[in-house]
Amino acid sequence: MSHGEFAFIRDHLLPLTRGDRAALELSDDAACLELSGNSLLASDMLVEGVHFLRSDGPAVAAQRAFGSNLSDLAAMGAIPRGFLCTVCWPTRYSTADREAFVDALGVVAAAENLALLGGDMTRADAPLTISLTMIGETTSDPLRRNGAKPGDQLFVSGTIGDAVLGLSIAKGELDKQDFLLERYQRPQARIELGQTLLNKATACIDISDGLAADAQHLARESGVGLEIEGALIPWSAPVLHWLENEGRAGVETLITGGDDYELLFTAPVEHAASILALKRTLGVDVTWIGQVVEGEGVRIQDEMGVPLDIETSGFTHF
Numbered sequence: 001m002s003h004g005e006f007a008f009i010r011d012h013l014l015p016l017t018r019g020d021r022a023a024l025e026l027s028d029d030a031a032c033l034e035l036s037g038n039s040l041l042a043s044d045m046l047v048e049g050v051h052f053l054r055s056d057g058p059a060v061a062a063q064r065a066f067g068s069n070l071s072d073l074a075a076m077g078a079i080p081r082g083f084l085c086t087v088c089w090p091t092r093y094s095t096a097d098r099e100a101f102v103d104a105l106g107v108v109a110a111a112e113n114l115a116l117l118g119g120d121m122t123r124a125d126a127p128l129t130i131s132l133t134m135i136g137e138t139t140s141d142p143l144r145r146n147g148a149k150p151g152d153q154l155f156v157s158g159t160i161g162d163a164v165l166g167l168s169i170a171k172g173e174l175d176k177q178d179f180l181l182e183r184y185q186r187p188q189a190r191i192e193l194g195q196t197l198l199n200k201a202t203a204c205i206d207i208s209d210g211l212a213a214d215a216q217h218l219a220r221e222s223g224v225g226l227e228i229e230g231a232l233i234p235w236s237a238p239v240l241h242w243l244e245n246e247g248r249a250g251v252e253t254l255i256t257g258g259d260d261y262e263l264l265f266t267a268p269v270e271h272a273a274s275i276l277a278l279k280r281t282l283g284v285d286v287t288w289i290g291q292v293v294e295g296e297g298v299r300i301q302d303e304m305g306v307p308l309d310i311e312t313s314g315f316t317h318f
């Protein structure tokens with residue numbers, strides 16, 4: 001390790017361990033973490049030009065990598081315990097670019113009180129490539145995608161479609177609106193909600209590929225069908241405003257766009273009241289949007305009961 005690398009670790013990465021002893025001050029070959037109950041591990045890779053724009057810059061790349069990875073732990077109701085960060089810096093990156101990435105990662109991780117436990121960094125003539133590994137635990141059975149039963153109710157947290165419009169803003173295709181841009185640039189994982197849903201929800205998934213596609217994933221894993229009332233899908237005020245001129249095609253864009261990082265989950269009717277009350281207790285909007293039925297697939301219908309003809313395959317990475 002060169003002196004420069006050592007100084008970078010000491011000055012910029014070591015603070016991200018937040019004094020967590022498991023990191024062993026980033027001076028050993030591996031971290032040493034003691035976990036109780038079920039250990040949950042999730043890893044995701046983001047590549048510049050594929051999962052974020054080159055023009056987003058290093059800080060936004062870090063925020064998106066962190067939020068999207070953490071969202072996978074939220075989907076299973078896990079308590080996050082730490083994370084590993086592996087990055088390939090493009091050769092064009094200056095020290096200031098690397099610092100901007102690490103500093104932004106430190107801010108979002110501190111907001112979740114989450115420690116960096118290790119990882120690796122290298123440099124190549126390649127696009128910025130980031131892989132985070134999230135480590136979490138649950139004391140009871142984690143939430144899975146496969147437990148939805150006919151008769152269960154279907155809920156979604158937050159609002160849908162903000163990030164896909166945020167991406168359009170980042171591309172310069174839409175006028176800037178801070179709320180939408182922030183939803184794209186800094187995803188917020190629903191960690192607390194996920195933990196609250198343990199022992200309540202029968203199935204849960206985080207929405208990364210779009211409401212339609214992730215509903216499809218949940219339906220398939222549970223071996224059920226899902227009926228979604230299109231008129232009940234929650235939109236934010238800026239999205240509602242945008243929809244005024246877009247109509248049905250706009251709804252398709254919003255539910256197939258992805259990057260929402262909201263939770264889509266099912267629960268028996270008897271838990272519906274306590275789930276809808278989470279807005280008061282957790283401050284997270286939860287909306288009832290439909291139900292689980294016998295059969296397969298996802299049917300999204302408008303207020304007249306006419307099915308929306310949507311492509312539910314969602315974002316594909318290849």
Ligand SMILES: [Mg+2]
Nearest residue numbers: 072075206208
């Ligand atoms: Mg996921």
